[in-house]
């Protein structure tokens with residue numbers, strides 16, 4: 001199948017990752033699948049404008065079926081990291097649950113007992129992670145402002161679940177060498193982080209509007225790099 005976007009490092013396919021399986025040729029999986037909680041952004045008032053994407057929610061987000069099918073295709077013998085909702089069942093075969101901690105503008109509205117929903121799970125799955133005495137915390141903190149109104153969603157033009165580049169780079173730095181796969185590419189944060197770190201990556205994204213967003217981000221990086229060199 002012809003890629004939607006390709007350069008020396010990143011290849012992106014537009015379509016269903018359960019049908020387009022080129023990503024299975026990668027060496028490590030780092031992905032952020034639909035959470036499985038039928039997410040929609042609430043109305044936060046005029047200071048927090050919603051866009052079409054946040055009103056529509058995320059494709060295949062009714063449950064964790066698509067996540068689990070993609071992880072099954074990847075298999076349990078190779079390294080994988082998958083984000084997930086801490087209130088839902090984890091995928092099969094989790095080796096470690098780490099935490100992505102968002103900034104203090106996040107999760108205010110969904111608070112329970114006054115405690116914000118400002119964290120997500122990062123599941124480490126499969127083999128090839130190494131062992132021994134741990135060197136770092138299992139909590140991954142971002143220095144980016146994540147909340148949808150003023151943060152990275154606005155800057156990147158409209159994916160409601162964009163992950164911050166600093167967290168993606170911290171994760172990729174822990175991964176074994178080789179090509180990175182993200183079959184639920186969204187706005188392309190994994191692909192952008194991989195390129196920043198000089199790694200090759202293969203992505204798949206179901207929605208064309210997000211493929212367009214990813215291609216723009218990657219093209220912009222190439223322009224910025226060209227301007228510097």
Ligand SMILES: C[S@@+](CC[C@H](N)C(=O)[O-])C[C@H]1O[C@@H](n2cnc3c(N)ncnc32)[C@H](O)[C@@H]1O
Pocket residue numbers: 015016017018031032033034035058059060066159161162163164183184185186187188189190204205206207210
């Ligand atoms: C949680 S978002 C990923 C966000 C991404 N980590 C980022 O930083 O922008 C999940 C993405 O998976 C996509 N998706 C859902 N089902 C898919 C499928 N079967 N194949 C490929 N992409 C899919 C959705 O359109 C959505 O953009």
